[in-house]
Amino acid sequence: MTESIANPAAPLGIYVHFPWCLQKCPYCDFLSVAAARDAIPHRAYADAVLRELEARLPELTRAYRLETIFFGGGTPSLWATEELGRVLQALLAAFSASRAKEVEITAECNPTSLDLEKARALAAVGVNRLSLGVQGLDAERLAFLGRLHDPNGGLEAARAALESAMPRVSLDFIFGVAGQAAEQAAAEARTLAALGTTHLSAYALTIEPGTDFGARAKKGRLPLLEEAQVADSFLAVDEALSEAGFDHYEISNFARQGDVSRHNLGYWRGYDYLGLGTGAWGTVTLASGRVRYRTTPSPERFVGSRFTRPFEVALDTTAVVEPLDAETSLRERIMLGLRLAEGFDLQGAAAELGVPALPPERGRALDRLTARGRIEVADGRLRIPKSKWLFADGIISELL
Numbered sequence: 332m333t334e335s336i337a338n339p340a341a342p343l344g345i346y347v348h349f350p351w352c353l354q355k356c357p358y359c360d361f362l363s364v365a366a367a368r369d370a371i372p373h374r375a376y377a378d379a380v381l382r383e384l385e386a387r388l389p390e391l392t393r394a395y396r397l398e399t400i401f402f403g404g405g406t407p408s409l410w411a412t413e414e415l416g417r418v419l420q421a422l423l424a425a426f427s428a429s430r431a432k433e434v435e436i437t438a439e440c441n442p443t444s445l446d447l448e449k450a451r452a453l454a455a456v457g458v459n460r461l462s463l464g465v466q467g468l469d470a471e472r473l474a475f476l477g478r479l480h481d482p483n484g485g486l487e488a489a490r491a492a493l494e495s496a497m498p499r500v501s502l503d504f505i506f507g508v509a510g511q512a513a514e515q516a517a518a519e520a521r522t523l524a525a526l527g528t529t530h531l532s533a534y535a536l537t538i539e540p541g542t543d544f545g546a547r548a549k550k551g552r553l554p555l556l557e558e559a560q561v562a563d564s565f566l567a568v569d570e571a572l573s574e575a576g577f578d579h580y581e582i583s584n585f586a587r588q589g590d591v592s593r594h595n596l597g598y599w600r601g602y603d604y605l606g607l608g609t610g611a612w613g614t615v616t617l618a619s620g621r622v623r624y625r626t627t628p629s630p631e632r633f634v635g636s637r638f639t640r641p642f643e644v645a646l647d648t649t650a651v652v653e654p655l656d657a658e659t660s661l662r663e664r665i666m667l668g669l670r671l672a673e674g675f676d677l678q679g680a681a682a683e684l685g686v687p688a689l690p691p692e693r694g695r696a697l698d699r700l701t702a703r704g705r706i707e708v709a710d711g712r713l714r715i716p717k718s719k720w721l722f723a724d725g726i727i728s729e730l731l
């Protein structure tokens with residue numbers, strides 16, 4: 332793809348979904364299917380992703396500059412490394428292999444499928460960032476969360492990732508679990524930070540409908556923390572990681588030395604992203620305009636698909652195709668941009684999209700929110716003050 336000053340290429344992320352896990356966690360509402368490693372169609376799945384790429388690529392009309400690739404799941408560290416590598420090399424070749432070193436390439440991993448050898452193998456095929464789901468450092472809580480590893484397994488995998496040749500490593504953990512005091516959440520954050528990682532993601536446990544936890548909560552059979560206790564943990568984790576030199580740059584994400592997730596920043600800043608793999612969502616610009624789509628969520632259908640007419644709804648190919656008009660795109664930019672500490676340039680985004688920034692109703696909502704200290708406006712940017720991040724969902728919905 333070419334780039335010129337008159338027509339600069341737009342940044343693009345690629346998301347590749349790998350749907351299998353060794354076991355389904357009871358809180359998880361991602362598209363993930365439990366399977367033994369040997370039962371996964373490693374090669375056939377890679378072939379299907381490559382067919383999907385070949386079908387979707389010619390339909391993209393915008394000049395793109397590939398910035399990031401993210402293998403998410405599911406558990407992509409279960410995927411045979413040579414197959415993940417084959418997909419990765421095809422993606423780089425399809426855009427611009429000469430810039431491969433500048434592309435952030437992340438693979439999500441679980442402790443049960445990551446050791447030193449695996450981390451080195453992933454680095455050897457071109458992955459330059461690992462995102463490891465440690466999720467907790469307490470045996471009872473890990474068992475409650477249905478995780479297959481114990482605290483030591485999580486720590487060993489994290490050390491292996493950090494000792495390997497992998498340039499960047501991010502660790503994920505969950506707080507706000509029943510029985511966990513705020514100080515325990517902060518202590519786990521400190522322990523993970525002390526391993527030497529430069530990126531941490533900290534998620535409050537959420538109970539989603541359609542999950543095992545969702546069903547148990549509905550029957551009143553799931554022990555849960557009070558909202559105020561979760562809020563205390565959020566603040567305690569924020570304090571612990573700030574002291575450890577991390578910048579809290581997004582509601583659930585912390586980085587030191589500027590090591591932010593460029594891929595996720597792309598979502599929050601409203602860049603286009605090409606979704607590949609079963610159940611993946613994507614947002615791309617076609618000749619007909621910008622669309623949001625979802626690849627078929629059935630792994631079996633996906634593996635068998637020929638991907639004819641890739642941007643039309645069909646059982647084996649694409650489950651959803653929705654046009655994204657400028658107003659919808661602006662609402663999404665507001666929703667995602669306000670999750671960031673850097674905030675969001677509402678006027679700039681509205682001008683770019685050619686729609687009014689503040690129709691009367693949104694103007695009134697913004698006045699109310701600024702008067703209550705829930706939004707600050709500075710240097711042309713809107714921001715939710717960090718002390719109000721816990722209420723971000725409500726604040727954002729008022730503005731939409």
Ligand code: SF4
Nearest residue numbers: 352355356359404405
């Ligand atoms: S390992 Fe991750 S993707 Fe797989 S079931 Fe558990 S939470 Fe979901």
